[in-house]
Amino acid sequence: MRNFITIEGCEGVGKTYQTSLLKQYCRENGFDVIFTREPGGSDIAEQIRKIILDANNKDMDDLCEAFLYAASRIQHLKDIVKPALEQGKVVICDRYVDSSYVYQGLGRGLGLNKIVKLNEIAVGEYMPEFTVFLDLSPEYAFKRKGGADQSDRMEAVGYDFHLKVYEGYKQLIAADPERFEVIDASGTKEQTQAKLREVLIRRGVLK
Numbered sequence: 001m002r003n004f005i006t007i008e009g010c011e012g013v014g015k016t017y018q019t020s021l022l023k024q025y026c027r028e029n030g031f032d033v034i035f036t037r038e039p040g041g042s043d044i045a046e047q048i049r050k051i052i053l054d055a056n057n058k059d060m061d062d063l064c065e066a067f068l069y070a071a072s073r074i075q076h077l078k079d080i081v082k083p084a085l086e087q088g089k090v091v092i093c094d095r096y097v098d099s100s101y102v103y104q105g106l107g108r109g110l111g112l113n114k115i116v117k118l119n120e121i122a123v124g125e126y127m128p129e130f131t132v133f134l135d136l137s138p139e140y141a142f143k144r145k146g147g148a149d150q151s152d153r154m155e156a157v158g159y160d161f162h163l164k165v166y167e168g169y170k171q172l173i174a175a176d177p178e179r180f181e182v183i184d185a186s187g188t189k190e191q192t193q194a195k196l197r198e199v200l201i202r203r204g205v206l207k
């Protein structure tokens with residue numbers, strides 16, 4: 001879908017920080033871009049996010065989790081993404097359907113096909129025009145961050161899980177290289193930000 005851009009990456013890659021810097025840059029330079037995130041991003045979707053990420057819900061079934069992410073996605077598309085795109089705006093979303101493919105499909109082991117099918121119902125034609133992948137291995141990311149946040153249910157699952165997620169992203173990129181813009185995120189914050197802006201300018205998003 002034209003003007004719909006998603007940003008993906010493993011835990012600790014600095015995705016949230018990079019997105020907030022980009023948002024500030026867009027605001028200062030008059031680029032009319034809507035920034036949003038998943039899971040959540042709108043009132044009802046944020047309520048679903050709380051259930052998903054609540055550390056007390058450790059008995060949540062993996063498939064239940066996958067449906068909740070998809071449910072949050074449906075609501076967020078309706079409330080935020082679709083109206084903005086219809087108004088001709090650019091939408092940049094911090095995580096989207098690729099997160100479900102790799103976290104639920106490959107990390108949790110539900111299988112990529114099942115998660116792709118489930119999400120076809122949720123997203124329909126709303127696949128991103130392109131997806132930026134901030135590339136940093138979990139080994140490096142966790143070292144840089146000083147360990148996982150145990151109060152976050154997804155971060156607390158352990159290193160092997162995050163390695164599967166990272167390898168999952170690599171698998172998606174290999175299968176659909178046209179859709180992905182891979183950015184090496186191992187340098188300084190400023191270097192990563194410069195690369196991110198360069199991609200968005202080259203792709204005609206910031207104009």
Ligand code: TYD
Pocket residue numbers: 010011012015016038039053069095096097098099100101103104154155
């Ligand atoms: P968040 O605190 O926003 O993490 P991050 O800053 O890494 O994006 O929490 C989102 C968590 O939800 C993150 O661990 C990835 C996970 N997630 C999925 O497992 N499946 C999904 O479909 C989405 C959108 C996120």
